[in-house]
Amino acid sequence: MPIVYTCFCTDIIHDGHLNIINEAKKYGDVIVGVLNDKSMIKFNKFPLFSFEDRFKMVQKIKGVKQVVVQDEIMYDNIVSKLKPDYIIHGDNWKYGAMQAIRNNVFSLMDKMHGKVIEVPYTYNEKILLLDSKIKEKRAMPEYRRKRLKQLLNLRDVVKVLEVHNGLTGLIVEKTVVENNGELDQFDAMWLSSLCDSTAKGKPDIELVDMTSRFNTVNEILDVTTKPIIFDGDTGGKIEHFVYNVRTLERLGVSAVIVEDKIGLKKNSLFGLDVEQQQDTIEHFCEKISAAKKIQLTDDFMIIARIESLILKKGIDDAINRANSYVNAGADAIMIHSKEKTADEVFEFCDKFRINNKTTPLVVVPTTYNYVTEEQLYKHGVNIVIYANQLTRSCFPAMEKTAKDILKYHRAKEVDDRIMPIKDIISLIDEL
Ligand code: SPV
Ligand code: MG
Numbered sequence: 001m002p003i004v005y006t007c008f009c010t011d012i013i014h015d016g017h018l019n020i021i022n023e024a025k026k027y028g029d030v031i032v033g034v035l036n037d038k039s040m041i042k043f044n045k046f047p048l049f050s051f052e053d054r055f056k057m058v059q060k061i062k063g064v065k066q067v068v069v070q071d072e073i074m075y076d077n078i079v080s081k082l083k084p085d086y087i088i089h090g091d092n093w094k095y096g097a098m099q100a101i102r103n104n105v106f107s108l109m110d111k112m113h114g115k116v117i118e119v120p121y122t123y124n125e126k127i128l129l130l131d132s133k134i135k136e137k138r139a140m141p142e143y144r145r146k147r148l149k150q151l152l153n154l155r156d157v158v159k160v161l162e163v164h165n166g167l168t169g170l171i172v173e174k175t176v177v178e179n180n181g182e183l184d185q186f187d188a189m190w191l192s193s194l195c196d197s198t199a200k201g202k203p204d205i206e207l208v209d210m211t212s213r214f215n216t217v218n219e220i221l222d223v224t225t226k227p228i229i230f231d232g233d234t235g236g237k238i239e240h241f242v243y244n245v246r247t248l249e250r251l252g253v254s255a256v257i258v259e260d261k262i263g264l265k266k267n268s269l270f271g272l273d274v275e276q277q278q279d280t281i282e283h284f285c286e287k288i289s290a291a292k293k294i295q296l297t298d299d300f301m302i303i304a305r306i307e308s309l310i311l312k313k314g315i316d317d318a319i320n321r322a323n324s325y326v327n328a329g330a331d332a333i334m335i336h337s338k339e340k341t342a343d344e345v346f347e348f349c350d351k352f353r354i355n356n357k358t359t360p361l362v363v364v365p366t367t368y369n370y371v372t373e374e375q376l377y378k379h380g381v382n383i384v385i386y387a388n389q390l391t392r393s394c395f396p397a398m399e400k401t402a403k404d405i406l407k408y409h410r411a412k413e414v415d416d417r418i419m420p421i422k423d424i425i426s427l428i429d430e431l
Contacts, residue, residue, distance in 0.1 A: 002028030004117075005084035007070045008058055009035040011048045014130050016090065016122035021063045023119050024088045032058050033070030033078055038154050042073055044176050044185045046147060046225070048137055073183050074104045085114050090121040100178035138225035141252025146299035147227040148254035151187050152360055152382055157373045160188045160229060160385045164195040168390045169220035170427055188254070189224065191217060193231040194267055195391040204267040206233045210244055217251060223429075227254040229303070229385070234258065234265050234279075238287050242294040245302070255301035257334050257362070258291070260284045260321065268310045269366065271338050278311055281321055285328035292329035303362060304330035309337045309344050319351050326359050332383070334362035342368040342375070349379040 004024040008017060024030045034055045040047045047054065051069075059067045070078050075087070087109055093102040109116050137143055151158045163169045169189060176185045194204040196216050202208050217228065230248055235241035235258040248256055259265070262283070266274040279287075284304070291302045304325035308318035322333045333352070337345045345368065349361055360382040365371050373384050401414045 002085035003031055003082060004028045004086040004088055005031050005033065005078070005082055006088045007033040007035055007075070007078070008054075009040055009043055009045055011045075011054065011134055012130055013057060013061060014122075014127045015124065016127055018061070019122050020088055020090060020119055021061055023117065024086070025063050027086045027088075027117070029065040030063055031066045031068060031082060031084065032061070032064050033068050034058050035073070036069055036071045039071065039073045041151070041154055041187070042183050042185065044174075044183075046138060046150075048134065048143060073101060074181055075101070075108055076104070079105075079108045079112065083112065086117055087114065088117040088119065091118040092121040094118075097176040097178050097183050100181065100183060104181065135225060139221065139252075141250065144221075144225060144227055144252045145249065145254050145297065148188055148229065148301060149299060151227070155187060157377045157381065158187045158383045159373065160190045160383060161186045162192045162195050162386060162388050162390050163189040163220055163228075164192065164199040164391060165216065166219045166223045167427075169224040171390065173224040173226055174427070186226070188227040188229055189220065190385045190387055191220070191228055191230045191253075192387050192391075193233050195388050196231075198391055204265075206236070206265050210247075214247060214251070217248070217253060221252060229253075229255045229257060229383075232256040232258040234261050235287055235291075238290050241287060242290050245291045245294055245300075246296075249295060249297060249300040254299065255303050255331070256291075257303040257305050258287065259305035259307055259334075259336075260325075261307055268307060268336050269338050271310055272312060276307070276311060278307055278313070281324045284321075285324055288325055288328040288330050301331035302329065303332040303334050304328075305334040305336060305362075307336060309335065309339070309348070315344065315347055315351060318348050322348075322352055323356070326356065330359070332360035332362055334364070334383075334385075336364055338367045340367055342371040345376075346379045349376075349381060353380040 004027045006020055006024055010017065021030055034051070035043065037047050037051050055067060058064060087105050089105070093099065106116055161172045163172055172186045172189050176183055196213060197204045197208045200208055217230065220228065230253050232244065245256060260279045261276055262279045263277045266276050288302055288304055306318050306321050308314065308321060318335060325333060335345060335348050342365065345363055352361065361380055362383040362385065363376060363381050364385045364387045366387055376384055401418065404414045405411055
């Protein structure tokens with residue numbers, strides 16, 4: 001019997017999948033691949049259920065002869081292993097980033113003299129409802145909150161991009177690119193205090209109060225499913241910080257990063273140009289322990305941010321602090337630097353990793369932006385935060401538009417470089 005292969009990348013089986021199986025049966029023995037977790041993530045579909053459960057779910061479908069694991073988004077390995085006569089897929093892969101998969105399958109099957117069957121994607125009320133229910137589930141606090149810890153197990157480097165409102169949240173949520181035959185996307189969102197303040201026209205000095213910051217969080221939670229790392233600045237008074245940790249955890253935020261400074265906080269990128277004071281190790285450890293004590297779930301992370309390199313206190317001070325903060329209960333360490341090279345960050349990470357192989361390391365390569373995620377990974381980094389790039393890209397674009405409308409006394413000249421209204425509307429999902 002000829003072999004008909006299809007791959008499922010789903011948490012639920014609906015009429016659309018059953019339709020594919022029924023079509024597939026007409027051509028031969030049906031083998032279904034279940035995409036593994038690591039690949040599901042690159043596909044922008046964070047699995048709600050374990051791989052084992054998803055595998056069993058497919059095994060139960062009538063008409064499926066065999067279920068296998070597909071461990072790459074692209075089909076090269078699975079095709080060379082199974083040598084299918086047919087590959088069958090819904091025709092929805094003709095659009096967006098999935099076109100890369102379609103091209104890959106067509107070229108592989110061409111070489112093998114196999115055939116690709118495209119079935120019209122089944123859209124009906126029931127399927128749309130199921131899809132949106134799954135999406136809603138991913139947005140629920142109990143699923144979203146633990147996702148950062150899950151990602152740390154699934155990803156070499158967890159990639160995080162700055163957000164400061166619903167729209168930037170949607171960009172992080174939905175942007176998927178094809179690069180060198182791979183699909184990729186951001187894993188999580190960084191709710192930067194710098195960008196949240198800047199969006200409100202305010203300086204980054206803990207002036208925007210927590211009520212306002214939580215409003216931003218809620219705005220983003222409302223339209224996204226990806227995990228949030230909240231920039232908690234200094235955390236303020238310990239007695240206040242614990243309340244804010246409780247709120248963040250309840251909302252479904254995955255982590256708070258709290259920095260070891262006290263007094264009037266200024267943005268770290270000012271370095272020694274402004275007066276900034278580092279907290280004592282003892283007091284900051286107290287802050288970390290108090291937050292860990294108040295936490296209710298195992299999902300939430302308290303990440304301790306070390307400002308020693310910003311304040312030119314040296315690597316040894318940073319390492320000493322990192323070890324103390326981990327002992328006080330910190331779930332991860334963020335090491336910040338405003339140098340143009342990554343040298344001091346690499347040195348810190350290498351030294352830290354001599355005695356600590358497991359505590360996740362977080363970096364923010366704003367000034368040493370030439371460094372790649374892979375280079376950072378080689379030095380033991382687990383989370384890379386692109387902390388302000390969306391704010392910095394929208395500001396000059398908006399300013400130029402404003403200037404040109406003033407210059408030409410009409411909007412025609414700016415139209416070619418701005419987003420068509422139609423595209424804006426399609427970015428926003430309707431319920
Ligand atoms: C932020 O994005 O608000 C940060 C990172 O805290 S930095 O601006 O580099 O201090
Ligand atoms: Mg900040």
